[in-house]
Amino acid sequence: MSAVAVDAKRPPQSLFSTAWAFVKRNVLTVYSLLFFGYLLLPIGIVIAFSFNNPTGRFNYVWQGFTWNNWRYWDGVPGIRSAIFLSLEIGFIASLIATVLGTSIALALVRYGFRGRGTTNILVFLPLSTPEIVLGASLLTLFLNISFVTFGFWTILIAHVMFCISFAVVTVKARLVGFDRHLEEAAMDLGANEWATFRKVTLPLIAPAILAALLLCFAISIDDFVVTYFNAGTRVTFPLFVWGAARVGAPAQVNVMGTAIFVVALSLMLLNVLLQRRRESQVRT
Amino acid sequence: MGFFHQHRGLTPYLLLAPGLLWLGVFFLVPLGFLAYQSLQSGSIDFGYAFTWSWGNYWNAIKNYHGHFVRSFEYAGIATVVALVVSYPVAYWIAFRGGRWKNLLLLGIVAPFFVTYLIRTLAWETILADHGFVVNTLRDLHLVSANGRILATSTAVIAGITYNFLPFMALPLYVSIEQIDVRLIEAAEDLYASKLHAFLRVTLPLSLPGIVAGTLLTFIPAAGDFINAQLLGSTQNHMIGNVIQSKFLELTDYPAAASMSFVLMAAIVASVLLYARAVGTEQLTG
Numbered sequence: 167m168s169a170v171a172v173d174a175k176r177p178p179q180s181l182f183s184t185a186w187a188f189v190k191r192n193v194l195t196v197y198s199l200l201f202f203g204y205l206l207l208p209i210g211i212v213i214a215f216s217f218n219n220p221t222g223r224f225n226y227v228w229q230g231f232t233w234n235n236w237r238y239w240d241g242v243p244g245i246r247s248a249i250f251l252s253l254e255i256g257f258i259a260s261l262i263a264t265v266l267g268t269s270i271a272l273a274l275v276r277y278g279f280r281g282r283g284t285t286n287i288l289v290f291l292p293l294s295t296p297e298i299v300l301g302a303s304l305l306t307l308f309l310n311i312s313f314v315t316f317g318f319w320t321i322l323i324a325h326v327m328f329c330i331s332f333a334v335v336t337v338k339a340r341l342v343g344f345d346r347h348l349e350e351a352a353m354d355l356g357a358n359e360w361a362t363f364r365k366v367t368l369p370l371i372a373p374a375i376l377a378a379l380l381l382c383f384a385i386s387i388d389d390f391v392v393t394y395f396n397a398g399t400r401v402t403f404p405l406f407v408w409g410a411a412r413v414g415a416p417a418q419v420n421v422m423g424t425a426i427f428v429v430a431l432s433l434m435l436l437n438v439l440l441q442r443r444r445e446s447q448v449r450t
Numbered sequence: 451m452g453f454f455h456q457h458r459g460l461t462p463y464l465l466l467a468p469g470l471l472w473l474g475v476f477f478l479v480p481l482g483f484l485a486y487q488s489l490q491s492g493s494i495d496f497g498y499a500f501t502w503s504w505g506n507y508w509n510a511i512k513n514y515h516g517h518f519v520r521s522f523e524y525a526g527i528a529t530v531v532a533l534v535v536s537y538p539v540a541y542w543i544a545f546r547g548g549r550w551k552n553l554l555l556l557g558i559v560a561p562f563f564v565t566y567l568i569r570t571l572a573w574e575t576i577l578a579d580h581g582f583v584v585n586t587l588r589d590l591h592l593v594s595a596n597g598r599i600l601a602t603s604t605a606v607i608a609g610i611t612y613n614f615l616p617f618m619a620l621p622l623y624v625s626i627e628q629i630d631v632r633l634i635e636a637a638e639d640l641y642a643s644k645l646h647a648f649l650r651v652t653l654p655l656s657l658p659g660i661v662a663g664t665l666l667t668f669i670p671a672a673g674d675f676i677n678a679q680l681l682g683s684t685q686n687h688m689i690g691n692v693i694q695s696k697f698l699e700l701t702d703y704p705a706a707a708s709m710s711f712v713l714m715a716a717i718v719a720s721v722l723l724y725a726r727a728v729g730t731e732q733l734t735g
Contacts, residue, residue, distance in 0.1 A: 279466075292477050296670060304477075310487075395697065
């Protein structure tokens, strides 16, 4: 802050006070870098152990480097179908939840209607309920309906349910700070409501919709608790990891963990870069 | 599309209907079923019947109050540690991040990109009995020669803290970032010491972030059972572990359902107490 600018012009002082000033000025930076080290340490472990060459079942101790876990990523029975189920659920659930959530967000921001307060509460509640209660209550619902068999559909229903609120919050944040005059101008120029939505609103909120899709997909593919309660005998990737952890997780679990991390990180980095480019374009 | 034009008043309800219906049928109605189940008696073999058996609730508290207390203790400690540990970093990013802000925020949420269970397993590796951390602590005599970290409450609390840290750091960052730096400078110009300026200006202005972060960390932490399962022993089991095993292993649905409600009630009660302590407007505003 201001202190930094002043220091540069200060006359030279004794070595000790300069050193002290350096520490004082940078203690926060040093601490923050340590913090990031702590935050990223387990990620480093996950990546490193995806290249481990374990002897026996346990992948706890570093034995030696190998590409084999990556080459035979589906070399463990069950892991392939688990990943495909997770991807499938993730795609469908994030699509449905984003459509439903975007509609709710549009209604909340665009229209005055009776029941807005109740709607807000209903959207907020699932976010503030512990996952175990979400999972358990949905389980009791399904248990009490005789024709329900646990599996793909119950997992999908559950994932859409806990994703909707995240989609609403994401899209709403974008809609609130958005210039309504653009829509009014379109309407004044003779566009009807639907054309205005398609030609003006939708392109403007498209980044938020994309963000909601990605967020929902990430939450869905990562979910363990709610899925665990409602999956029956089907196994998603997190459920596979849970089962494997009981007997010692194979290195292929780390391979998939690393792959998911790299894909998610690249998408987010792309987003950051695009944002930065957009900002610098606005400035010039 | 002419339909929308003629019935403008209907449009918001048409937009809301599918999403709210989904939440109603698969979130609210299930809570009702959970309540219904919690007052049943019987067994899985002979079937459960609704008998207003409030005794389930009494039994849940009587038999498992230790687990409830432990859950809130672990969640509480983890929340406070997360707050203290991440506040300086949120402050640093907000005021010194400059053009790296977005990238640093990405670093904060990076753990979320690794599957929850896998990052917890990574802590299992790090804290393992002959791992680097334990050996160092043994050399420093901070842990006795055959002491361990894994399967202790320390490991469970550390795991919970780590897993929910971004939920604390992000809201903190958002509220600190919004603080007008001129206010802090004004305080310092008026001869407040750095510490005073922080305590009287920065900290109160970041209270919304503290409140949001605390709730976002505490609520999921209190219901968690993954950390206790993977990093702890049965001595460290939380109420989530009991609910999970009663539902899925012992199929004692009424007991599990009543425990879920006690957990919810306890969380709501502690949130309300917290709201009273910090002022209600912080929660809604």
